[in-house]
Amino acid sequence: MLRIALLSxxxxxxxxxxxxxxxxxxxxxxxxxxxxxxxxxQSSSAVIRHVGGDVWVMARGxxxxxxxxxxxxxxxxxxxxxxxxxxxxxxxxxxQALRKPNGSLEAVQIVGFEPSPRYVLxxxxxxxxxxxxxxxxxxxxxxxxxxxxxxEGDPIGAELGIGRESVRVAAVTDGIRAFTLAPYVxxxxxxxxxxxxxxxxxxxxxxxxxxxxxxxSDVIASVGxxxxxxxxxxxxxxxxxxxxxxxxxxAGTALGFSALLGLVVGxxxxxxxxxxxxxxxxxxxxxxxxxxxxxxEIVSFVAWQAALLAFVGGGLGLVMAFGVRNWAVDYGLTIxxxxxxxxxxxxxxxxxxxxxxxxxxxxxxxxxAAEVFx
Amino acid sequence: xTRVLVRSEALEKTFGEGELATPVLRGISMDVSAGELxxxxxxxxxxxxxLISILAGLLRPTAGQVELCGTRIxxxxxxxxxxxxxxxxxxxxxxxxxFPALTxxxxxxxxxxxxxxxxxxxxxxASRALADVGLGARLHHRPGELSGGQKQRxxxxxxxxxxxxxxxxxxxxxxxxxxxALHVLEILRQQxxxxxxxxxxxxxxxxxxxxxxxxxxxxxxxxxxxSGGANAGEAA
Ligand SMILES: Nc1ncnc2c1ncn2[C@@H]1O[C@H](COP(=O)(O)OP(=O)(O)OP(=O)(O)O)[C@@H](O)[C@H]1O
Ligand SMILES: [Mg+2]
Numbered sequence: 001m002l003r004i005a006l007l008s009x010x011x012x013x014x015x016x017x018x019x020x021x022x023x024x025x026x027x028x029x030x031x032x033x034x035x036x037x038x039x040x041x042q043s044s045s046a047v048i049r050h051v052g053g054d055v056w057v058m059a060r061g062x063x064x065x066x067x068x069x070x071x072x073x074x075x076x077x078x079x080x081x082x083x084x085x086x087x088x089x090x091x092x093x094x095x096q097a098l099r100k101p102n103g104s105l106e107a108v109q110i111v112g113f114e115p116s117p118r119y120v121l122x123x124x125x126x127x128x129x130x131x132x133x134x135x136x137x138x139x140x141x142x143x144x145x146x147x148x149x150x151x152e153g154d155p156i157g158a159e160l161g162i163g164r165e166s167v168r169v170a171a172v173t174d175g176i177r178a179f180t181l182a183p184y185v186x187x188x189x190x191x192x193x194x195x196x197x198x199x200x201x202x203x204x205x206x207x208x209x210x211x212x213x214x215x216x217s218d219v220i221a222s223v224g225x226x227x228x229x230x231x232x233x234x235x236x237x238x239x240x241x242x243x244x245x246x247x248x249x250x251a252g253t254a255l256g257f258s259a260l261l262g263l264v265v266g267x268x269x270x271x272x273x274x275x276x277x278x279x280x281x282x283x284x285x286x287x288x289x290x291x292x293x294x295x296x297e298i299v300s301f302v303a304w305q306a307a308l309l310a311f312v313g314g315g316l317g318l319v320m321a322f323g324v325r326n327w328a329v330d331y332g333l334t335i336x337x338x339x340x341x342x343x344x345x346x347x348x349x350x351x352x353x354x355x356x357x358x359x360x361x362x363x364x365x366x367x368x369a370a371e372v373f374x
Numbered sequence: 375x376t377r378v379l380v381r382s383e384a385l386e387k388t389f390g391e392g393e394l395a396t397p398v399l400r401g402i403s404m405d406v407s408a409g410e411l412x413x414x415x416x417x418x419x420x421x422x423x424x425l426i427s428i429l430a431g432l433l434r435p436t437a438g439q440v441e442l443c444g445t446r447i448x449x450x451x452x453x454x455x456x457x458x459x460x461x462x463x464x465x466x467x468x469x470x471x472x473f474p475a476l477t478x479x480x481x482x483x484x485x486x487x488x489x490x491x492x493x494x495x496x497x498x499x500a501s502r503a504l505a506d507v508g509l510g511a512r513l514h515h516r517p518g519e520l521s522g523g524q525k526q527r528x529x530x531x532x533x534x535x536x537x538x539x540x541x542x543x544x545x546x547x548x549x550x551x552x553x554x555a556l557h558v559l560e561i562l563r564q565q566x567x568x569x570x571x572x573x574x575x576x577x578x579x580x581x582x583x584x585x586x587x588x589x590x591x592x593x594x595x596x597x598x599x600x601s602g603g604a605n606a607g608e609a610a
Contacts, residue, residue, distance in 0.1 A: 001484070001488065003476075003480065003484055004473055004475075004476060004480075004484050007473070007475040007476055007480070008473060008474075008475045008476075010475065011474060011475035281473065283469065283471045284471050284472065284473050286471075287465065287467070287471040288485070288488065290430070290432055290459065290465055291459065291460065291463075291464075291465060291485060291488070291489075291536075292456050292457070292459045292460025292461075292463075292488070292489065293488050294453075294456065297488060368432075369432045370427045370432040370433045372432070372465065372467060372471065373423045373426065373427050373432070373467070373544045374423070
């Protein structure tokens, strides 16, 4: 039946090409939307993931990494009190105003960090090295933000006015973009403190590296006894942040809706093709039924065609999605085509073709063998 | 002792219910044996197609019995009737019903595969069946590249390739000119053997010369049974 089904589908070239294009289009849309969603999740929590650590200590009431509060002096001692804490790293994450040469202001997000051998920060460099931020008042900005920050000519060495301070760009990061779209300005902790007007021992977060991961809950509980502080595992804080941005902002709903739209378009196109091909072959299918083909064999006429459209169209869509991903990077959009994303996408495309074949399956099941003599 | 391939007893069929009930068959008892070609004739609307559909197990009678190749199909479940058809029957239709995308060879081989014949053997048997109907040179033509008579011969080859005991056809010559129709019947006639019988529904009086018996039905009843032209030579 495989041969009958595929040859019958391929017989009408125009219809085959049109429906493959339809499936490919729908699949591209689905892969890209799901990938975009995964990209949003990833970029919203990128700072947490790349700073790493086991436990994050923050001001009570902090719901998302981008809206932290400065921690009071003395919080470092509380955060590091537990014997399991091996290392404490300060993190600054704060919005500041950058004054462009023409006098207008641009909100930027200062990312202050302590260099660590285990975690490379910033995590993707286009020019320069993380060590270049070591000298005082040196920062890194992203290559995608150069225009937004009104930097003219070579960004390395350019001077930026942030708050009342002036810093120099010493390195350029490679496609690191914030979910908030405010440009990241990476700096080591001392520089970041000056840019955000923090005192010598002040930070927004203390990130704890533990001697043993098992003692995380102990550490979290002991920090939690302080009225102003709360500690969370890195994973928990990452999930909170992702949910805050992606669910809370409606971006997830919007992406889900366009993916659904793509699937609906796909169902209609595939459904029409399969139904047209089935309609054209009802006499022949009734003949097979009369000759003694079982209902399963008759249904497989439709099923093989649906499978071909799903695999070939879906495959084309996948290739196109990789193309879209590479193109989107230049616009600062991250489309993540990871294993889980492809899994969700492929499942959606298969479901789409299965759903689209239902009309035809119904038609062939309703077929009376006696109709062959009519 | 000739083997009876299909036999009906007091067959009745009524379409619709209550006021709309239309009795189409009103007690038909008949049979077809191996070694004979039987024609079913009668005016339009007399119930010929309905009768052959019931005999083939494609339609259930309202009353009466059908025994098809040793099985009382009127008492069997759908799947079992399907199995009987698969094993013992071949069909030929007025409109050929060939898959347009498949070559003559594939149209036959794929049906054999559905019947459980291995792919290689299916191809061999298909090309032999096509040679038997004089289409040995047209194996790789698609239906669109064949004439009406050639298409009908492909359909006959398809019906015969499964080596059925009984071949049934409805108006198999209706779309063909006289010469082609006679040629198609000659081919069918040659396939009648001590193991095989053929039952054809037709309007076409020219076909009587190929038949052993002609069963005429009128208004759902058998009006008469006459012997056909095929017996004339033997009787002498
Ligand atoms: N499914 C059905 N429902 C209702 N009536 C039917 C159905 N099938 C056939 N009939 C009726 O049964 C009668 C006999 O039909 P049938 O097709 O058996 O005639 P026929 O002898 O084959 O005619 P023809 O020579 O024109 O093909 C007709 O009056 C037809 O309208
Ligand atoms: Mg008829």
